[in-house]
Amino acid sequence: MKDINTEQNILNAAITVFQKKGMAGARMQEIADEAQINKAMLHYYFRNKQQLFEAVLMKAFQKLAPQMNIIFAMEINVYDKIRQFTSSYIDFVLENPYLPTFIIHELNNDPQFATKLMAHPNKPDPKPLLRQFEEEIKAGNIKDIPPVQLLLNLFSLTIFPFVGETLFKVILDISDTHYHELLIARKTELADRFIESIRT
Amino acid sequence: MKDINTEQNILNAAITVFQKKGMAGARMQEIADEAQINKAMLHYYFRNKQQLFEAVLMKAFQKLAPQMNIIFAMEINVYDKIRQFTSSYIDFVLENPYLPTFIIHELNNDPQFATKLMAHPNKPDPKPLLRQFEEEIKAGNIKDIPPVQLLLNLFSLTIFPFVGETLFKVILDISDTHYHELLIARKTELADRFIESIRT
DNA sequence: ATATGGTTTAACCAAGTGGTTAACAAAAGT
DNA sequence: ACTTTTGTTAACCACTTGGTTAAACCATAT
Incomplete structure (x- = not known):
C-alpha cells in the first residue's frame, strides 16, 4: 500500500x-x-540521520523565521510592532514549546549549523525594527539606550519565560497550571509594560 | 600509582x-x-553513566544555587539586591557559559530531575526578594506589577542573552567579539536600567 | 496479463556503546 | 615481612544503534 x-x-x-x-x-x-x-x-x-536532522532543522526554522520577518518589515509604528511581535511570538511558542530550546541547544554544539542558518533565505532581519528604535530615540520618545540592547531585552522578556519554564517552576515552586496562568497574563501585558518602561 | x-x-x-x-x-x-x-x-x-550524570548535575546546581540564595537572603534594600544579583550572576555565567542551557535542556527531558532539584537542600528561594518587591509596591516606589512577573523579567533579562548567545549572533549577524562587548556593557548597565524601568 | 519502476518490508551487519572482569599495583594494617 | 584493602588497568562482553540489502509489493503503462 x-x-x-x-x-x-x-x-x-x-x-x-x-x-x-x-x-x-x-x-x-x-x-x-x-x-x-x-x-x-x-x-x-x-539518506541518513544527519540529513534527516538537517531537514528537520530547516523546516523548524522555516516555521519561525518568515513570521518574524513579516512583523519586522511591517509598515507600522514601533509600538504597534512591539505589540505584534510579542503577541504572535508567544502564540507561536505556546504551540511549539520545545522549538526555541531545541534550536539553541543544537546551535550550541554544532557551529556549522549556525553557518547554515546565516545563509537561510528567510533569515530574520531585525534591522527595520532597530532603525525605528533609533528614530524614536532621536525624537526623544524613547530612552537613550543602544537599540541592540533594546532588542536583546525584548527578545529575552518574550522568549525566556518559555525556554526556562522547567527551571522557573522549580525555583518558584509552583504548579504547571499556575505557571501557565502567568504566561497567559504575560501575553496580554508584556508589550505595553515594555513600551512604558522604555518611554521617556 | x-x-x-x-x-x-x-x-x-x-x-x-x-x-x-x-x-x-x-x-x-x-x-x-x-x-x-x-x-x-x-x-x-x-557505578554507571546515570549516576555520574546525576553527580554532575548536583555539583553544577551546587555551584549556582548557594550563591543565589545568599543574595536573595541578604539584608539589603531591593535595589542593591538587584544590582548584586545581576552582577554576580553575569560573572558566574561568563565563567560557566554552558551551564544554564545544560540545566534547562536536561530538565526538559527528564521530569524526574526536576523533582530531585526541588528536594535539594540549597534550592534557591526567591521569597525574600518577592516580599521586598511587594513592600516597595505598597510603598508606591515600584510600579504595580505582580512581583512574580518582576522576577521573571529580572531573570530573563539577566540570563537569556547568555543562553541564546548563538541564536542572537545569527539573528543580529555580528561577530563573537562584538557580541561579547554587548554582554560586558550589559553587566554594568542592566541593573540600573531595570530599576529605573520599574520605579514609579 | 505482464513488464516496469517506484515503494515498502524483514532480516541482517558492522561499529560503537555502557558496563564487567580478572589480574595487577600500591598503600595501609598487622 | 606479609596480609588485606583499595586503586588501576587492559581485555572483553552484551547490546544498541545507524545503516544496508535483497526480496516482496503494488500501481501503472504497454
Missing part, C-alpha cells in the same frame, strides 16, 4: 522526536515508530 | 563533557580521556 505523502509523515515524526530529544538523544527507530513506518523508509527518503 | 583525588578529577572532566554534549551526547570514553584516566575508573567511582 502506497502512502502518497510518506515523506511529510516522516518529517513530522522526526520534528516531534528531534525537538524533544535532540540530535544525540533521538533514535531512528523511535522516529520510525512515531511515523508508524518501517525504519528503512527513513533512509530511503533521507 | 594512586591519585589522591581521582574522584574530583573525574567529576570535573564529566562536568566539562556533559555540559557541552548533554546526557545523550556525552560518551564515557570521552570523559575518561578528558580526565586522562581509564574508563573503568568511571564505573569504579560512580
Whole structure:
C-alpha cells in the first residue's frame, strides 16, 4: 500500500522526536515508530540521520523565521510592532514549546549549523525594527539606550519565560497550571509594560 | 600509582563533557580521556553513566544555587539586591557559559530531575526578594506589577542573552567579539536600567 | 496479463556503546 | 615481612544503534 505523502509523515515524526530529544538523544527507530513506518523508509527518503536532522532543522526554522520577518518589515509604528511581535511570538511558542530550546541547544554544539542558518533565505532581519528604535530615540520618545540592547531585552522578556519554564517552576515552586496562568497574563501585558518602561 | 583525588578529577572532566554534549551526547570514553584516566575508573567511582550524570548535575546546581540564595537572603534594600544579583550572576555565567542551557535542556527531558532539584537542600528561594518587591509596591516606589512577573523579567533579562548567545549572533549577524562587548556593557548597565524601568 | 519502476518490508551487519572482569599495583594494617 | 584493602588497568562482553540489502509489493503503462 502506497502512502502518497510518506515523506511529510516522516518529517513530522522526526520534528516531534528531534525537538524533544535532540540530535544525540533521538533514535531512528523511535522516529520510525512515531511515523508508524518501517525504519528503512527513513533512509530511503533521507539518506541518513544527519540529513534527516538537517531537514528537520530547516523546516523548524522555516516555521519561525518568515513570521518574524513579516512583523519586522511591517509598515507600522514601533509600538504597534512591539505589540505584534510579542503577541504572535508567544502564540507561536505556546504551540511549539520545545522549538526555541531545541534550536539553541543544537546551535550550541554544532557551529556549522549556525553557518547554515546565516545563509537561510528567510533569515530574520531585525534591522527595520532597530532603525525605528533609533528614530524614536532621536525624537526623544524613547530612552537613550543602544537599540541592540533594546532588542536583546525584548527578545529575552518574550522568549525566556518559555525556554526556562522547567527551571522557573522549580525555583518558584509552583504548579504547571499556575505557571501557565502567568504566561497567559504575560501575553496580554508584556508589550505595553515594555513600551512604558522604555518611554521617556 | 594512586591519585589522591581521582574522584574530583573525574567529576570535573564529566562536568566539562556533559555540559557541552548533554546526557545523550556525552560518551564515557570521552570523559575518561578528558580526565586522562581509564574508563573503568568511571564505573569504579560512580557505578554507571546515570549516576555520574546525576553527580554532575548536583555539583553544577551546587555551584549556582548557594550563591543565589545568599543574595536573595541578604539584608539589603531591593535595589542593591538587584544590582548584586545581576552582577554576580553575569560573572558566574561568563565563567560557566554552558551551564544554564545544560540545566534547562536536561530538565526538559527528564521530569524526574526536576523533582530531585526541588528536594535539594540549597534550592534557591526567591521569597525574600518577592516580599521586598511587594513592600516597595505598597510603598508606591515600584510600579504595580505582580512581583512574580518582576522576577521573571529580572531573570530573563539577566540570563537569556547568555543562553541564546548563538541564536542572537545569527539573528543580529555580528561577530563573537562584538557580541561579547554587548554582554560586558550589559553587566554594568542592566541593573540600573531595570530599576529605573520599574520605579514609579 | 505482464513488464516496469517506484515503494515498502524483514532480516541482517558492522561499529560503537555502557558496563564487567580478572589480574595487577600500591598503600595501609598487622 | 606479609596480609588485606583499595586503586588501576587492559581485555572483553552484551547490546544498541545507524545503516544496508535483497526480496516482496503494488500501481501503472504497454
